[in-house]
Amino acid sequence: MSMTQTAGAPAAAPTPATREPLMRAVGLDKWYKGVHALKNVDLDVGYSEVIGLVGDNGAGKSTLIKILSGSHAPDRGEIWFQGRKVKLTSTRVAMELGIETIYQHTAMVPQMSIARNIFIGREPVKFRIGRFGLLDTAKMDHEAMEALEGVDLHLRSPHTPVDELSGGERQGVAIARAMYFKTKLLILDEPTNHLSVKETDKVLRFVQSLKEQGITSIFITHNLHHVYPIADRLVVMARGEKIADLRREETSVEALTDMII
Amino acid sequence: MSVSSTNKSIGRPAPSGFKATVKALLSRPELSALLMAIVIVIAFQIWTGGNFITADNMKVVLPLLPELGIVALGVVILMIAGEFDLSVGSVFALIPMFGHILMTRWGLDPVLGLIISLAAGILVGWVNGMITLKFGIPSFIATLGMFYLARSLAVVLVGGFPPPMPEMQFQLDLFVYNFGSFRASLIWYAGIAIILGFVLHKSNFGNWIFATGGQRIAAQDMGINVKRVKMLCFMLCSFLAGFAGTLQTYRLKSPLPNIGTGLELEAIAAAVIGGALLTGGVGSILGAIIGAFLIRAIDNGLAMSRVNGEWFRAFLGVLLVLAVIINIDIRRRASNMKITSK
Numbered sequence: 001m002s003m004t005q006t007a008g009a010p011a012a013a014p015t016p017a018t019r020e021p022l023m024r025a026v027g028l029d030k031w032y033k034g035v036h037a038l039k040n041v042d043l044d045v046g047y048s049e050v051i052g053l054v055g056d057n058g059a060g061k062s063t064l065i066k067i068l069s070g071s072h073a074p075d076r077g078e079i080w081f082q083g084r085k086v087k088l089t090s091t092r093v094a095m096e097l098g099i100e101t102i103y104q105h106t107a108m109v110p111q112m113s114i115a116r117n118i119f120i121g122r123e124p125v126k127f128r129i130g131r132f133g134l135l136d137t138a139k140m141d142h143e144a145m146e147a148l149e150g151v152d153l154h155l156r157s158p159h160t161p162v163d164e165l166s167g168g169e170r171q172g173v174a175i176a177r178a179m180y181f182k183t184k185l186l187i188l189d190e191p192t193n194h195l196s197v198k199e200t201d202k203v204l205r206f207v208q209s210l211k212e213q214g215i216t217s218i219f220i221t222h223n224l225h226h227v228y229p230i231a232d233r234l235v236v237m238a239r240g241e242k243i244a245d246l247r248r249e250e251t252s253v254e255a256l257t258d259m260i261i
Numbered sequence: 262m263s264v265s266s267t268n269k270s271i272g273r274p275a276p277s278g279f280k281a282t283v284k285a286l287l288s289r290p291e292l293s294a295l296l297m298a299i300v301i302v303i304a305f306q307i308w309t310g311g312n313f314i315t316a317d318n319m320k321v322v323l324p325l326l327p328e329l330g331i332v333a334l335g336v337v338i339l340m341i342a343g344e345f346d347l348s349v350g351s352v353f354a355l356i357p358m359f360g361h362i363l364m365t366r367w368g369l370d371p372v373l374g375l376i377i378s379l380a381a382g383i384l385v386g387w388v389n390g391m392i393t394l395k396f397g398i399p400s401f402i403a404t405l406g407m408f409y410l411a412r413s414l415a416v417v418l419v420g421g422f423p424p425p426m427p428e429m430q431f432q433l434d435l436f437v438y439n440f441g442s443f444r445a446s447l448i449w450y451a452g453i454a455i456i457l458g459f460v461l462h463k464s465n466f467g468n469w470i471f472a473t474g475g476q477r478i479a480a481q482d483m484g485i486n487v488k489r490v491k492m493l494c495f496m497l498c499s500f501l502a503g504f505a506g507t508l509q510t511y512r513l514k515s516p517l518p519n520i521g522t523g524l525e526l527e528a529i530a531a532a533v534i535g536g537a538l539l540t541g542g543v544g545s546i547l548g549a550i551i552g553a554f555l556i557r558a559i560d561n562g563l564a565m566s567r568v569n570g571e572w573f574r575a576f577l578g579v580l581l582v583l584a585v586i587i588n589i590d591i592r593r594r595a596s597n598m599k600i601t602s603k
Contacts, residue, residue, distance in 0.1 A: 071482070090484070091481070091482050091483075091484060092484035095483075095484060101482065103478070103482070106476060106478035106479050106482065107479060107482070108476065108479055109471065109472045109475035109476040109479050109480070109542060110475065110476065110542075111471070111475045111542045111543050112468075112471055112472065112475055112542070116468055116471070116472075117479075119468070120468060120469070120472045120479065120480060120483040120485065121469070121472075121480070121483035121484045121485045122483070122484075123465040123468055125464075125465055128465075131465075132464060132465060132466050133464065133465050134459070134463055134464055135463055135464060135465055135467075135468065137463075156281075157281065159285065161288070161596070163596070164596050
């Protein structure tokens with residue numbers, strides 16, 4: 001309930017119509033082995049927005065975010081990021097632009113510590129030979145804890161293995177990681193799936209703190225009750241098509257449910 | 262205690278120091294191996310009437326240790342990356358045999374022959390990696406194929422009786438000079454272990470290895486080229502197996518096509534006793550060293566106790582399973598330990 005109240009506060013000033021959106025996807029098409037998984041989808045993503053991407057299983061949500069995150073290439077269509085046309089050939093390319101995706105179950109390496117997880121692939125090093133270098137573990141530990149404080153997550157030690165954290169805390173670490181690396185667009189794939197009410201609340205708070213810091217997020221879920229209270233916009237997908245793109249004020253959980261079914 | 266200092270520096274209360282240290286210690290993968298090593302050394306010392314830890318006996322144990330130990334280093338790193346290598350025992354025989362043939366039948370300079378043969382070891386690892394990664398075949402199968410192929414090649418290459426070793430005092434001194442209670446190979450082992458320890462536990466590449474084996478998709482999503490990481494580990498593993506085989510050949514001063522039989526399983530046992538998981542993502546260099554030492558110690562300790570040598574494998578089997586059970590138990594206890602920071 002607390003989330004509904006927070007979200008009930010006046011929304012941030014809408015982005016001026018003249019401004020280029022953060023990301024613009026135009027006419028995205030994707031086929032998987034003869035299945036038309038994504039049909040001519042357009043999507044504008046503004047600055048400091050929370051977008052709820054909803055739809056039933058197989059609606060095309062995952063396909064869309066796989067394209068936006070750089071892990072799959074679209075068969076047709078264009079993607080513009082901050083006014084520039086981009087080709088997201090890999091997740092690395094997307095990450096360098098500032099687009100990061102968090103998959104609930106595969107975002108972290110469970111056996112590794114929080115600090116090591118935060119810096120996978122982007123480790124600070126004391127010196128390097130080519131691409132290989134000696135880890136700056138003091139910096140990793142220190143900045144990992146600072147990053148966690150940034151999302152108001154208070155964990156005891158940067159050395160704690162991730163598999164000792166709760167589901168919500170893991171999401172928090174992943175979100176802290178994205179914020180630490182100055183992500184502009186964070187895509188969260190079912191971040192509240194299989195979480196308790198309390199943990200879900202935590203994750204929703206993390207997402208709100210993203211918005212407060214000017215980071216846009218796309219929140220994929222099939223649970224409207226989770227995303228509706230915190231979303232600025234709701235994008236509904238069905239059978240590979242975008243069937244609605246509404247501001248929260250223009251719709252309700254009931255109306256959205258009717259669309260999805 | 263770096264935990265508390267890190268926390269203090271950003272104005273947070275430190276977790277209770279002693280408990281945190283205990284927990285950190287219990288979480289180490291090699292702990293159960295270390296405990297077993299201590300127990301077994303003491304047991305053998307008593308059982309043999311004080312003849313186990315003696316300078317004379319160390320002369321028997323220490324020259325043998327690096328040969329298994331170096332192979333186990335490569336195997337543990339590959340296991341952490343999430344792959345297997347069953348071919349190390351065969352490569353252990355093939356590479357020195359290949360080097361020997363290069364020198365004796367093809368008349369190559371001994372140093373050049375050594376370099377080329379070790380490079381061939383890297384090539385074997387590359388082939389293992391290609392088969393595994395390119396065709397998506399489990400490394401268990403891919404390297405089982407190499408296990409047969411390399412052993413067969415080692416036997417075919419020698420073609421009957423191996424020609425005697427040429428004069429190569431420089432290499433013998435460099436790699437297996439006898440210092441009395443140990444050989445130069447032990448220094449090589451220590452050096453390689455220190456370097457690989459740094460690579461695995463202190464370098465960014467080590468972080469990629471753990472991430473690749475621990476959660477491949479997470480590593481991939483973070484931009485790590487997991488196939489390249491695995492390939493480098495395959496190549497390292499085969500290289501080290503070939504190098505270790507070369508050490509044994511120099512020690513015996515004779516190339517034999519049947520050396521290293523069963524070594525692949527001993528090396529995996531050493532890694533697992535040392536806390537490595539078959540599923541990848543967990544393991545340590547120190548663990549592999551302790552594991553290899555334990556295996557050599559049991560081998561020798563049983564002989565010193567005048568026990569029938571056939572009991573070695575029984576002992577090893579029990580130890581292996583026991584180590585894993587203790588390890589799981591210790592880790593569960595460590596992860597259940599609650600440390601409050603408030």
